[in-house]
Amino acid sequence: MMEDLNISVLIALVIYFVGVFLVGVYAMKYVSRARTLDCGTGFIDEFFISGRDLNGFVLAMTMVATYLSAGSFIGGPGTAYTQGLGWVFLAMTQMPTGYFTLSVLGKKFAIVARKINAVTITDFIRERYRSKSLVIIVSLSIIFFFIAAMAAQWIGAARLLQGSIGLPYVTALAIFAITVIIYTTVGGFRAVVLTDTLQGVIMTISTIILFAAAVKAGGGITNIVRSMKEINPGLITPYGIQEGFMTKAYVTSFWILVGFAIVGLPSVSVRAMSYKDTRSLHRGIKYGTVISMVLLLLMHLVGAFSTPLVTGIESGDLVIPTLTVSLFPGWIAGLILAGPLAAVMSTVDSQLLVVVGAIVNDLYGNYIKPNDRDNTKKISKVSFISTLAVGVIIFIVALDPPDLMVWLNLYANAGLISTFLWPVLLGLYWKRANKEGALASMIVGIGSYILFSYKWPRPLGMHAIVLPLILSLIAFIIVAKMTKKPPKEIIETFWGI
DSSP states (O other): OGGGSOHHHHHHHHHHHHHHHHHHHHHHHHHHHHHTSSSHHHHHHHHHHGGGOBOHHHHHHHHHHHHSOHIIIIIHHHHHHHHOHHHHHHHGGGTTHHHHHHHHTHHHHHHHHHHHTOOSHHHHHHHHHOOHHHHHHHHHHHHHHHHHHHHHHHHHHHHHHHHHHOOOHHHHHHHHHHHHHHHHHHHHHHHHHHHHHHHHHHHHHHHHHHHHHHHHHTTSHHHHHHHHHHHOGGGGSTTOSSTTTSOHHHHHHHHHHHTGGGGGOHHHHGGGGSBSSHHHHHHHHHHHHHHHHHHHHHHHHHHHHTTTTOOSOSOGGGHHHHHHHHHSOHHHHHHHHHHHHHHHHHHHHHHHHHHHHIIIIIIIIIIIOGGGTTOHHHHHHHHHHHHHHHHHHHHHHTTSOOSOTHHHHHHHHHHHHHHHHHHHHHHHHOTTOOHHHHHHHHHHHHHHHHHHHHHOSSGGGSOTTHHHHHHHHHHHHHHHHHSOOOOHHHHHHHHOO
């Protein structure tokens, strides 16, 4: 009902959406210019990696905004609201994400990507291993797991609009879906990184303001912690309110999932292809690490500190919008909530481009209609149709949301990591890595992770991702050692010897 809507919050968020559209329109001129080139590769290079010209600040912001998503700004604080300070500690293992990704992949990945003209992670896999079956598995894995990951993000955004404005869940979901699909389609990767930069700034400012307001509303940190203890003593321990939930083994192993292994996420690792120069890389590492620390710590503390401030909500995912609307006047609340909304949008648009890249560049352009790869009009048309089709599928998946979307997001990320981590890392740094080893690693990694997730979710007390990564690494090394070395031309291309 119209009278139930928080109109002032709605107006503030509409202004934000308009700003995002304008960025997309600005970026569209670069895509349009690329379409006028003689070959489709100009369009592909611009649409998927913006011509490889990101400076240090933009690189840092797009890295942070891409990885710190609905899980970090809605689902994570929602879980901290239910589990307490233990989840804040757990979440901080994500802090060095940008550092690890850009340091581990860094210069070598960018140099190799330029040499082989790779614009997606699958381009790298195809050129490194020269295996059609491997590329198909990689592309299908991207499509499957990223649809699950994006569904989690869309759920988070819809929850935010639902909790702050009063929109019905399905209406909120539709508004968000239409916005993301349009500006990603018209502006490509450049629109994504420019909006990521805008959204990263908004995220940082909004997080600091919201944290300060929550602390003030609770009468100071000491008083808030005392109130949390009165509600449930487990809220202020490192182990959460559920006995045996956050054990030492689980917390330690969780770092593998959200820290080191993030280099295997395609939407994050592709950033290491797109920076301008070494100076931009080094600045991106510094800025990204500091910004990640501030956002993760303060946002999850807000979730935990909301325990005595927010009551009667149906899901922990609603705690941030509910708290914000209760602490600020409507239009200010709308501006503050643009931060979490920005986090979701900046992750979804990157993931959407990766999925479209897998469909258009990796499957359609290489195997379905390879003759169309140099046809700019055909490629741009297929990109548009693919973006729209993927958006519709995600919308359908997100219609029936779980209580806490953070678990769906983590499941999808772990599936992608089990697919890509070792083929990317060993492909860059181990000359003996071959297509047979990579194929064995992917099959073992994906298969064992799905199996463990359903049958043994905490093997030896650890997160389900740990054993699959160990098993897939062992499978890679053993199979690679038992089969032929990579062809000489691959070694020359990647190592120059």
